[in-house]
Amino acid sequence: MTTPRTVLVTGGNRGIGFAIAEEFLAQGHRVAVTARSGQGPVGSLTVQADVTDAASIDAAFTAIEAELGPVEVLVANAGITRDGLLMRMSEDDFADVIDTNLTGAFRVVKRASKGMLKARYGRIVLISSVVGLYGGPGQVNYSASKAALVGMARSITRELGARGITANVVAPGFIETDMTAALPEAQQAEYKKNIPAGRFATPTEVAKVVAWVGSDEAAYISGAVIPVDGGLGMGH
Numbered sequence: 001m002t003t004p005r006t007v008l009v010t011g012g013n014r015g016i017g018f019a020i021a022e023e024f025l026a027q028g029h030r031v032a033v034t035a036r037s038g039q040g041p042v043g044s045l046t047v048q049a050d051v052t053d054a055a056s057i058d059a060a061f062t063a064i065e066a067e068l069g070p071v072e073v074l075v076a077n078a079g080i081t082r083d084g085l086l087m088r089m090s091e092d093d094f095a096d097v098i099d100t101n102l103t104g105a106f107r108v109v110k111r112a113s114k115g116m117l118k119a120r121y122g123r124i125v126l127i128s129s130v131v132g133l134y135g136g137p138g139q140v141n142y143s144a145s146k147a148a149l150v151g152m153a154r155s156i157t158r159e160l161g162a163r164g165i166t167a168n169v170v171a172p173g174f175i176e177t178d179m180t181a182a183l184p185e186a187q188q189a190e191y192k193k194n195i196p197a198g199r200f201a202t203p204t205e206v207a208k209v210v211a212w213v214g215s216d217e218a219a220y221i222s223g224a225v226i227p228v229d230g231g232l233g234m235g236h
C-alpha cells in the first residue's frame, strides 16, 4: 500500500475526470474534485470551482486544505472544445478554449505549487490530447491549448524538479465520454479506421495511467508525454 495522498482532479464530476477520481479513491487516497455542476464519485469531496476564475480556484483549494490537507497530487483535467474551421473560428472560440484548457491549468498548478513546494513533494498531471501534437482539422484552438501543456509541464519540471515535484502530460486519444459522443457517427467511424487499436478507449483506461503517473512510484518520470491513444499518435 502506497502512502495515502491528497489528490485534486479538476472537472471530476463526469467523463475522464470522474474515472480518475474513482481510481485514486480505489487506491486509498483522499480525493477532491472540482465541479461546476454535479458531484464527484462517492467518497470524494466535491468543491465548486470554475478554472477560468482564479478566485474560485483559490476558495476551492482553501476548502480542500481544511478538509483533506494540502493537495499533493494535482490532475488538471477540466477542458472544453469549440471546434470550427480556421477560416470561421471566432476569436472568442479561440480565447475561451485557451482560457479553460491552458490558462485554467496554469491557475490550478500555480495554486497547488505553494503547498507542494512547502512539502517538497508533488505530482502534477496535465491532461492533454493526442490532438496536441498530431493536430486535428477544426481544432486549431484545442490543439494549440493542448500542445502548450507540454511546454508547461517541461518548464515546471525544470523549475521544481529538484523539490520532489514531477509534472507530466497524459495525452489520451479518443475516449468514450460526452466530448466524443458529440461527434457525428460517421466521423467516429472514420476516426476508428485510423486508430491501430480499432476502437475508442474507456475513461478507466486513461485513469489507470494517470493514477500511476501521479503515484509515489513515478518519482523519476517528469516532463514526459504519455500517450493513451491505442497507437493513434505514434511518433508525435
Ligand code: NDP
Pocket: 010, 011, 012, 013, 014, 015, 016, 017, 034, 035, 036, 037, 038, 049, 050, 051, 052, 077, 078, 079, 080, 100, 127, 128, 129, 130, 171, 172, 173, 174, 175, 176, 177, 178, 179, 180
Ligand atoms: P467532458 O466534456 O466529459 O468533461 C469535461 C469536464 O471539464 C467536466 O467535468 C466539466 O465540468 C469540466 N470543465 C469544463 N470547463 C470547465 C471550467 N471552466 N471550470 C471547471 N471545470 C470545467 O470531457 P472529457 O472527460 O472527455 O475530457 C476531460 C479532459 O480530457 C479534457 O481536458 C479533454 O480535453 C481531455 N481529452 C478528452 C478526450 C476524449 O476523447 N474524450 C481525448 C483527449 C483528451 P462541467 O460538467 O461543469 O461542464
